[in-house]
Amino acid sequence: MSNTIEDNEVDLLIVGAGPAGMASALQARELGIQTLVVDEKGQPGGQIYAGHHGSPDFDRSFLGKDYAKGRSLIDAFMASDCRRMFKSLVWDISQDGHACMSDGSQTSFVLARHVILASGALERAFPFEGWTLPGVMTAGGAQILLKTAGIVPSHPVVLAGSGPLLLLLATQFLACGVPVSAVLDTTPASNWRRATPFLAGFLSSRLAAKGAAMLLRLRASGIPVLGRVTQIRAIGNGKIETVEYRHEGQIGRLQAETLIVHQGIEPETRLARVANANHAWDARTRSWLPACDEFGRTSIPHISVAGDGRAILGADAAPATGRIAAIDAAFALGRIDRDTRQRLSDPLFKELRRLGKPRKFIDALFSPFPGLYDNLNDSTLVCRCEEIPAARIREEARRSSADINSVKSRLRCGMGPCQGRFCETTVRELLLRTAVPSCQEVGQLRIRPPIKPVGVEEIISLGVKEIPPESRIPLEPRA
Amino acid sequence: MFSSLANPSGEQVEITLFGREVLVPVGVTVAAAMLLSGEIAGRESLSGASHGPFCMMGACFECAVIINGKTRVRACMTEVRQGMKVERSRHVEHY
Ligand SMILES: Cc1cc2nc3c(=O)[nH]c(=O)nc-3n(C[C@H](O)[C@H](O)[C@H](O)COP(=O)(O)OP(=O)(O)OC[C@H]3O[C@@H](n4cnc5c(N)ncnc54)[C@H](O)[C@@H]3O)c2cc1C
Ligand code: FES
Numbered sequence: 251m252s253n254t255i256e257d258n259e260v261d262l263l264i265v266g267a268g269p270a271g272m273a274s275a276l277q278a279r280e281l282g283i284q285t286l287v288v289d290e291k292g293q294p295g296g297q298i299y300a301g302h303h304g305s306p307d308f309d310r311s312f313l314g315k316d317y318a319k320g321r322s323l324i325d326a327f328m329a330s331d332c333r334r335m336f337k338s339l340v341w342d343i344s345q346d347g348h349a350c351m352s353d354g355s356q357t358s359f360v361l362a363r364h365v366i367l368a369s370g371a372l373e374r375a376f377p378f379e380g381w382t383l384p385g386v387m388t389a390g391g392a393q394i395l396l397k398t399a400g401i402v403p404s405h406p407v408v409l410a411g412s413g414p415l416l417l418l419l420a421t422q423f424l425a426c427g428v429p430v431s432a433v434l435d436t437t438p439a440s441n442w443r444r445a446t447p448f449l450a451g452f453l454s455s456r457l458a459a460k461g462a463a464m465l466l467r468l469r470a471s472g473i474p475v476l477g478r479v480t481q482i483r484a485i486g487n488g489k490i491e492t493v494e495y496r497h498e499g500q501i502g503r504l505q506a507e508t509l510i511v512h513q514g515i516e517p518e519t520r521l522a523r524v525a526n527a528n529h530a531w532d533a534r535t536r537s538w539l540p541a542c543d544e545f546g547r548t549s550i551p552h553i554s555v556a557g558d559g560r561a562i563l564g565a566d567a568a569p570a571t572g573r574i575a576a577i578d579a580a581f582a583l584g585r586i587d588r589d590t591r592q593r594l595s596d597p598l599f600k601e602l603r604r605l606g607k608p609r610k611f612i613d614a615l616f617s618p619f620p621g622l623y624d625n626l627n628d629s630t631l632v633c634r635c636e637e638i639p640a641a642r643i644r645e646e647a648r649r650s651s652a653d654i655n656s657v658k659s660r661l662r663c664g665m666g667p668c669q670g671r672f673c674e675t676t677v678r679e680l681l682l683r684t685a686v687p688s689c690q691e692v693g694q695l696r697i698r699p700p701i702k703p704v705g706v707e708e709i710i711s712l713g714v715k716e717i718p719p720e721s722r723i724p725l726e727p728r729a
Numbered sequence: 730m731f732s733s734l735a736n737p738s739g740e741q742v743e744i745t746l747f748g749r750e751v752l753v754p755v756g757v758t759v760a761a762a763m764l765l766s767g768e769i770a771g772r773e774s775l776s777g778a779s780h781g782p783f784c785m786m787g788a789c790f791e792c793a794v795i796i797n798g799k800t801r802v803r804a805c806m807t808e809v810r811q812g813m814k815v816e817r818s819r820h821v822e823h824y
Pocket of ligand 2: 748790
């Protein structure tokens with residue numbers, strides 16, 4: 251597990267050691283491809299299987315079967331003879347396969363003949379008044395804390411938002427004795443109506459049984475689960491003290507030191523964007539997805555996408571998309587012929603079709619709904635880093651253009667350290683509502699390297715080894 | 730407050746967190762150590778507001794602190810080490 255690469259060249263670079271990246275690596279090694287897997291985290295597992303290899307030690311059995319299942323994949327991955335680099339952030343990828351990665355103090359390079367981006371998902375921003383107060387945390391964040399460190403709130407917590415992860419976390423909290431005062435479900439009736447036509451596909455899946463079991467467990471515990479909640483507010487001085495919400499026409503208030511929020515997840519596509527791969531607007535999930543073929547190959551022939559970074563397909567589908575991308579990489583590298591690619595991929599495509607059935611229902615039910623943005627107070631901070639309120643974005647859209655990149659350069663939202671990860675979706679939705687342009691007109695934030703802040707000293711010390719400019723496609727607005 | 734499900738007699742390390750010595754379990758991140766020690770904010774925003782760990786997955790930079798003199802380090806992506814010195818950061822130190 252050395253953090254240096256001797257020869258600086260590799261057949262296949264996989265970014266991300268979540269289920270997609272790990273399965274991809276196993277498949278690639280089965281096909282004899284020299285493989286390097288890089289992950290920013292210190293351990294394999296990605297989001298869903300975080301903490302399996304971690305310390306401190308505690309009984310993780312209450313996390314459930316779906317979590318336990320990750321163990322065998324992680325063990326196989328760690329036993330395989332691919333190269334692994336942890337605690338390394340891939341911060342740039344050029345169109346010809348040069349990748350820069352930083353271990354926090356030094357950047358190294360690798361030239362990869364093929365790249366699979368398995369960079370997973372991000373929590374979708376859920377802006378409301380007071381969401382920047384300390385004590386407000388994402389559900390994913392609370393889960394990482396729970397899985398990796400066994401650290402949980404010891405005071406009553408409130409969970410608010412929409413999405414399966416919120417319910418899952420509530421049941422996990424329940425199982426390990428965390429006091430939950432209430433679950434405030436913001437899923438609106440309109441999403442239920444949109445989802446109903448896809449109900450049949452969902453009901454026949456394993457997920458339906460799992461969801462029903464979670465709801466039953468919550469109900470049985472007596473934890474109030476309030477539906478169709480709106481107008482969440484976090485109130486407090488220097489930290490959250492009270493959660494306010496509207497339910498059935500009434501304003502309710504709950505004391506809370508911790509408010510866990512969640513509003514679904516969206517693909518992390520920054521590396522695909524920095525490499526200048528084409529993206530396409532997906533109306534169903536209201537997000538830009540890397541444009542790719544069925545194997546996950548993007549518009550750049552050496553770059554593929556897999557797992558939740560390709561489209562949100564969930565943890566069970568991630569390994570299948572990872573394996574498919576690796577099989578296709580073997581084809582791209584000339585190791586297998588077209589027929590073999592098809593033969594090896596067919597069972598995986600079949601599995602994906604099966605796993606995709608309940609997705610339509612889930613996507614419709616938990617898609618970002620209009621009320622999230624329509625009712626955003628002018629004073630609510632949209633950009634957490636630069637503290638830009640909704641009013642400034644609305645004003646900018648009315649006064650000048652609604653192109654997200656011009657708004658970024660004028661208001662600086664998207665220029666802070668998170669580089670738009672927690673404001674891009676909100677800014678886009680506000681622009682769409684204020685100036686009524688199309689998603690194409692609003693566009694996508696242009697991502698420049700490094701995709702996460704890297705020390706200036708580190709970049710300067712790169713000197714001549716930096717990615718040659720000729721290998722980078724000129725940055726032009728994409729279709 | 731936050732508490733730990735791990736065995737209380739498990740191995741621990743001592744770090745200096747915002748000027749105070751605290752004992753935390755081996756292997757946890759600085760952000761986890763903060764929460765366990767009752768520190769839910771570690772940085773001051775542009776306007777001077779307190780901000781603290783939010784995403785825990787290295788994406789939001791709300792947990793940025795100064796570690797052993799190095800600025801803009803994400804507490805949620807950094808594992809605690811014996812003797813580590815963690816200080817609060819101000820917005821200007823982000824850049
Ligand atoms: C916070 C969070 C919590 C979730 N919890 C659950 C859950 O409990 N149950 C469930 O079914 N689903 C959960 N999901 C959805 C779940 O993550 C996915 O379905 C599944 O993990 C996707 O696998 P993946 O391999 O595509 O991505 P991930 O598991 O997210 O793995 C991506 C990996 O890529 C790494 N990475 C990304 N970019 C870079 C880079 N530039 N350089 C280096 N490394 C990089 C990340 O560190 C990460 O380890 C969660 C999602 C999120 C965002
Ligand atoms: S809490 Fe978001 S980056 Fe650390």
